[in-house]
Amino acid sequence: MTDKITEECYEKAKDVIKQCSTKHGLFASAGEHGYDAVWARDSMISFLGASLAKENFFKNTFRQSLITLAKNQSKNGQIPNAVDKFSKRRKHVDFASIDSSLWYLIGHYIFRKRYDDGSLLKKYKKNVEMALMWLKYQDTGESGMLAQLPTTDWQDAFPHKYGYAINTQALYYQVLNLVGNKKDANKLKFAVNNDHDKKLWNGSFYVPYRWKNHNKYKEIGEWFDSLGNILAIVFDLADGAKAKKILDFIEKNKINRPYPVKAIYPPIKKGSKHWQDYFEDCDAKEPYHYLNAGIWTFIGGFYVLSLIKLRKFDKAEKELKRTAEANLKGNFPEWIDPITKKSFGKMQAWDAGMYILAYESLRKKRVLI
Numbered sequence: 001m002t003d004k005i006t007e008e009c010y011e012k013a014k015d016v017i018k019q020c021s022t023k024h025g026l027f028a029s030a031g032e033h034g035y036d037a038v039w040a041r042d043s044m045i046s047f048l049g050a051s052l053a054k055e056n057f058f059k060n061t062f063r064q065s066l067i068t069l070a071k072n073q074s075k076n077g078q079i080p081n082a083v084d085k086f087s088k089r090r091k092h093v094d095f096a097s098i099d100s101s102l103w104y105l106i107g108h109y110i111f112r113k114r115y116d117d118g119s120l121l122k123k124y125k126k127n128v129e130m131a132l133m134w135l136k137y138q139d140t141g142e143s144g145m146l147a148q149l150p151t152t153d154w155q156d157a158f159p160h161k162y163g164y165a166i167n168t169q170a171l172y173y174q175v176l177n178l179v180g181n182k183k184d185a186n187k188l189k190f191a192v193n194n195d196h197d198k199k200l201w202n203g204s205f206y207v208p209y210r211w212k213n214h215n216k217y218k219e220i221g222e223w224f225d226s227l228g229n230i231l232a233i234v235f236d237l238a239d240g241a242k243a244k245k246i247l248d249f250i251e252k253n254k255i256n257r258p259y260p261v262k263a264i265y266p267p268i269k270k271g272s273k274h275w276q277d278y279f280e281d282c283d284a285k286e287p288y289h290y291l292n293a294g295i296w297t298f299i300g301g302f303y304v305l306s307l308i309k310l311r312k313f314d315k316a317e318k319e320l321k322r323t324a325e326a327n328l329k330g331n332f333p334e335w336i337d338p339i340t341k342k343s344f345g346k347m348q349a350w351d352a353g354m355y356i357l358a359y360e361s362l363r364k365k366r367v368l369i
Contacts, residue, residue, distance in 0.1 A: 003317075009324035010359050016332050016352035017050045017058065024086050025065030026050075029334070030347040037084035038068045040100035041154055044107035045298065046349040048369060049357025051114040059115055066111065066120060069104050070127040077134030079104040081156075098138060098146060099153040101131045102171040109178045110369070132179065135172065143198055144187035146172050147211075154227070158284035158291045159268055160276045161221055163211025166192070166200050166228035174235040189237060205229050205246050206238070208264075223274065224265040226255060227299050233306040234367060243310055250303070258338055259326035260300030260319050267293035283344075290344075294335040297326050301354025305367050308358075316362050323358065327351055 019030035028035035028042040035042070043065040050058050072080045072093045081097035108128060112118045121128065138146040145164045151157060153167055169192050176185035191198050192206070197213055200206040208225035210218070229246045232238040238246065250256050255265045267287035268274045283290035300323040307316035326343075330336060332352055334345025361368045 003321055003324075005324045005328065006321055006359065009327050009355055012328065013332070013352035013355045013359075014050075014053050014055060016347050017046065017053070017061075017349060017356075018055070019347060020046070020349040020352075021057065021061040022086070023064065024083075025068040026061050026349055027086075028349055029345065030349075034347060036087045037082045038065055038086075039082045040069050040079050040097070040107075041081075041103045042348075042350050043069075044103040044110075046353030047107060048110060049301070049353040049355065049360065050349075051110060052360045052368060053356055062107075062111055063120060066104070066107055066124070069100075070124050073127055073130065074134075077101075077130030077132075079131050096149075097152055097156070098135075098148045098168055099171055101135055102168070102175055105131055105175045106171070106178065132175075135175070141198075143191050143195070144184055145169055145191050145198065155263070155291050157282040158279050159208075159221075159223070159264065159274060160279075161209035161225075163209050163219065164192075164198060164200065165209040166206040166225055166232060167208075168228075169200065170228060170231035170235050170237050173237045174231075177235075192232075192237060193239075193242075201242065203245075205249050206232055221274065223268065224249065224253075224255065226250070226261050226263055226265070227296075227302065230261070230299065230302045230306045233309055234302060234369065240310070243306065247306060247310065247312075256300075256303060256319060256322075258341060259295050259297065259322050259336060260303045261295065262288075262293045262338060263291050263296050263299065263335075264293050288337055288339050290335055293338065294344075295326065295338050296335050297323050297330075297333070298348070298350040298354040300326070301351075301358040304358035305361055305369070308361050308365065308367055311365075313362065313365060316358075320358055320362055323355060327355060 020027045025038040026043040028039045047062045072083045079101040081094040081100045085091040108121050112121050140147045146168050150160050150162045206229050208221035210220045233243040255262045279285050284292035304316050304320050330343025331346040332348050333343035336343050
């Protein structure tokens with residue numbers, strides 16, 4: 001791995017993390033019009049990789065991100081989606097998010113692992129326990145799977161999904177394994193993969209969500225959720241055979257082109273049964289824009305990890321280079337239009353952090369989570 005582009009992107013990724021670092025924790029993006037608040041998912045995803053970089057103050061920013069989130073935890077145990085108290089805007093804390101608590105918990109265990117430092121996990125043990133309990137109460141079907149409302153994870157404006165979402169199940173499976181709850185982890189894995197009435201596996205990939213069955217009618221999504229399926233590979237919710245089918249599906253349908261990776265496939269168009277009127281209020285109303293099959297390079301980082309997981313090192317190197325090209329061209333963009341290749345937003349922390357993780361994992365030829 002001596003490619004000039006991948007090396008340049010690695011150095012610039014570290015600089016993006018530096019620019020997003022504040023005394024309050026990690027902001028989601030830098031620059032004059034950046035997202036100047038601490039988001040749980042953005043900060044924790046970013047530090048999956050940034051914590052591998054040899055930058056001393058990254059540890060302090062990681063620590064402060066966890067502290068800021070803990071200090072703003074709800075009385076019921078929910079970790080906030082975003083803590084927005086550090087700008088000229090009205091100070092407020094957003095909740096209504098299921099994955100924020102999941103990423104917060106993963107972040108704690110990554111911090112302990114990266115720095116061989118369990119002091120933070122010990123100090124915030126009560127917060128961790130409360131977050132776990134809050135998540136447990138989201139198992140409304142008593143099935144071992146977490147249920148959610150629409151727009152309550154990273155896809156917070158589009159598309160419409162609810163009930164048992166693959167993105168959430170993959171994260172919860174990782175959390176249960178991290179805390180040593182193998183019994184519930186195995187129950188979840190069986191439900192997602194094998195339970196006739198609840199399973200998300202459709203033979204080629206995991207459907208984005210599923211809820212109740214009404215005889216011949218089913219509440220189920222049919223489009224491909226890239227991040228959810230890739231996380232299922234990275235966190236071992238998918239076995240080797242399923243992982244291969246998912247990667248084959250991505251390749252066959254060019255979901256990783258022109259850069260890794262489109263958020264969903266295919267894009268949802270007006271008139272589709274998956275369309276909702278409220279989509280008109282965001283950029284995703286247009287196919288190939290934003291969350292509607294736009295390219296998000298932080299998912300590209302996870303995609304490289306999934307290739308490493310299956311020991312497809314040559315392919316992983318090629319996709320890492322494509323991710324580097326996209327990041328450098330767009331200055332670590334929020335998303336990219338796959339048709340025009342135009343970038344929107346810049347200096348996104350999770351693009352940078354996930355690039356570092358993909359780069360270091362490929363260098364070591366193992367997924368460093």
